[in-house]
Amino acid sequence: xxxxxxxxxxxxxxxxxxxxHVLKGINFSVEAGELVAIMGSSGSGKSTLxxxxxxxxEANEGSYELDGVPIxxxxxxxxxxxxxxxxxxxxxxxxxxxxxxxxxxxxxxLYYQKMPRKERQEKAIKYLEQVGLKDWAxxxxxxxxxxxxxxxxxxxxxxxxxxVLLADEPTGALDSKTSYxxxxxxxxxxxxxxxxxxxxxxxxxxxxxKRIVHxxxxxxxxxxxxxxxxxxxxx
Amino acid sequence: MFDLERWQxxxxxxxxxxxxxxxxxISVASGIFILVILLGFGQGMRNGIAHEFEEDAATSVWVWPxxxxxxxxxxxxxxxxxxxxxxxxxxxxxxxxxxxYMAAFLFIxxxxxxxxNEVLAYELAGTYPSMQFIENESMVQxxxxxxxxxxxKTKVVVIGQKIKAEVFDKKDQVIGEMIQLSGIPxxxxxxxxxxxxxxxxxxxxxxxxxxxxxxxxxDHLQNLSFTLPVLDNFDAAVAQSLAFKERMTRHLKAKxxxxxxxxxxxxxxxxxxxAKRFFTLTDNIAFFFWFVGICTIIAGVVGVSxxxxxxxxxxxxxxxxxxxxxxxxxxxxxxxxxxxxFVTAVSGFGGLIFGxxxxxIFGPYIEVDYILNPAVNFNIAxxxxxxxxxxxxxxxxxxxxxxxxxxxxxxxxDQ
Numbered sequence: 001x002x003x004x005x006x007x008x009x010x011x012x013x014x015x016x017x018x019x020x021h022v023l024k025g026i027n028f029s030v031e032a033g034e035l036v037a038i039m040g041s042s043g044s045g046k047s048t049l050x051x052x053x054x055x056x057x058e059a060n061e062g063s064y065e066l067d068g069v070p071i072x073x074x075x076x077x078x079x080x081x082x083x084x085x086x087x088x089x090x091x092x093x094x095x096x097x098x099x100x101x102x103x104x105x106x107x108x109x110l111y112y113q114k115m116p117r118k119e120r121q122e123k124a125i126k127y128l129e130q131v132g133l134k135d136w137a138x139x140x141x142x143x144x145x146x147x148x149x150x151x152x153x154x155x156x157x158x159x160x161x162x163x164v165l166l167a168d169e170p171t172g173a174l175d176s177k178t179s180y181x182x183x184x185x186x187x188x189x190x191x192x193x194x195x196x197x198x199x200x201x202x203x204x205x206x207x208x209x210k211r212i213v214h215x216x217x218x219x220x221x222x223x224x225x226x227x228x229x230x231x232x233x234x235x
Numbered sequence: 236m237f238d239l240e241r242w243q244x245x246x247x248x249x250x251x252x253x254x255x256x257x258x259x260x261i262s263v264a265s266g267i268f269i270l271v272i273l274l275g276f277g278q279g280m281r282n283g284i285a286h287e288f289e290e291d292a293a294t295s296v297w298v299w300p301x302x303x304x305x306x307x308x309x310x311x312x313x314x315x316x317x318x319x320x321x322x323x324x325x326x327x328x329x330x331x332x333x334x335x336y337m338a339a340f341l342f343i344x345x346x347x348x349x350x351x352n353e354v355l356a357y358e359l360a361g362t363y364p365s366m367q368f369i370e371n372e373s374m375v376q377x378x379x380x381x382x383x384x385x386x387x388k389t390k391v392v393v394i395g396q397k398i399k400a401e402v403f404d405k406k407d408q409v410i411g412e413m414i415q416l417s418g419i420p421x422x423x424x425x426x427x428x429x430x431x432x433x434x435x436x437x438x439x440x441x442x443x444x445x446x447x448x449x450x451x452x453x454d455h456l457q458n459l460s461f462t463l464p465v466l467d468n469f470d471a472a473v474a475q476s477l478a479f480k481e482r483m484t485r486h487l488k489a490k491x492x493x494x495x496x497x498x499x500x501x502x503x504x505x506x507x508x509x510a511k512r513f514f515t516l517t518d519n520i521a522f523f524f525w526f527v528g529i530c531t532i533i534a535g536v537v538g539v540s541x542x543x544x545x546x547x548x549x550x551x552x553x554x555x556x557x558x559x560x561x562x563x564x565x566x567x568x569x570x571x572x573x574x575x576x577f578v579t580a581v582s583g584f585g586g587l588i589f590g591x592x593x594x595x596i597f598g599p600y601i602e603v604d605y606i607l608n609p610a611v612n613f614n615i616a617x618x619x620x621x622x623x624x625x626x627x628x629x630x631x632x633x634x635x636x637x638x639x640x641x642x643x644x645x646x647x648x649d650q
Contacts, residue, residue, distance in 0.1 A: 056644050056647075076639075077565070080562060083558075095556045097556060099247065112557075117239075117243070156560070160561070
């Protein structure tokens, strides 16, 4: 069964009297364990698609199932619950809370899962260790480099043990060397069996995924499997 | 409320923004402080006024005649209304049901009072035994004028404690000493003290009958004084006193042919009515103080609300992140309201304790007329605490509601 199943998805925004049709019938499915790159120029609708997949936004038409659960007519509370349970987010600008240490940031989604503090802390350290930042656990984001911040963000996304990891331009704010390090980490997480979607506009980053979906003007123009380029060789 | 995790979240947020939290706290603390001080002084005024009226018996009524100001039944204005013994007897019979004690004064002027070689320049008055209870005199030594003195026109005198202190300074035994009033020896039989202090302790009292016969040769009285039965209910006591005043006025005006519209010829003063006026005044002042205090608190709450709005604005992105990570809207509202209540409660308690402490320490030393021992009672303190918590919740809720309803995507986009 597909992890993500999207059928005939439409989304338009009302801009004053004009209606902006952003997604014009997207059909798309992702199997468990896939590493998919969503590409497209700005305005192609890739961010909107990711927001809908991330339950941060809702489609006007069409259906969306996540691991067999229909995602439809969610109120804020339910959406928050599903996000917490099913999804991990990685953002271009890291989105770490700046007054919390690396470990506290990683533990935050677990707080919303109502996990006891001690367990949370142990788990946060475990995931920081997986991204190679165990020694930085007590540091604030301001004391970390860009690559380190993104690795903390990835650890945070993974700590909740989501079904799908959604990465929105995860390397957009990083130099190429650091980008490859982050992609190496993403590939390793994918190797462990996790489903990952990466939105990017950089072809070399897309090539490091196993499948590339091209969006243009709100429709999928290309959807192909590719031979994965391992990021490790550049690191 | 007792979620330990949330407390930790709040303490983290507060400890990262110490100055801002401190400044917010100051505005609330000063609001509560001002309220407490105002209420304390409101209470102080009440105490002070109650004290001022303790000087005479609370239910006393005083009748002083004056000159007529209105022509009536062929009589010209400017006539002096003279009270006499027959007035006293008539009133004591007519109003026997209403009055508890009744007495009168006759101040005697032009009498030289001498003790050995010392002149006693003090007021001298003839009076009745009941005056002791109307004036609230307590005996330090000896006795007051008694009925036997009145019957037998004895030559005895009761002096105030102040006179004793000033004239008989070194003597232990003053009772039994003789003083000369216009050359006539009077025996000191008692020393009294008055609750209003020295200003009312500079009088010498002799029996009314003696005063009338020996010094004045008339049956004149200068006033009539009464006390009415004590009632538990203040308003009922005021009503009783007003009704008595009304009937007494009517009786005396009819007796002395005074126009009903003449307000100067018969003047009746009762401290209870006066007290009622003052208490109404203090009630109004207390109300005003509450009003000012509440306004101050509202200003504080608006301040907190304002700052919470800024906090929310500043933390928009953080709230977006939290929501993306699975925070439910109510957990965001809860977090911010909780923080607001915590800040208002802690700083409010600070202001409350500071204000009450100040009143407690310095209150008893305040010596101003009509202000006595300003203090805030426990109920008022409790009310302000409840006010605080409610206002903290209000201060937090609106910004929190705003925050929780910012769209996650927009919140995340916020820089």
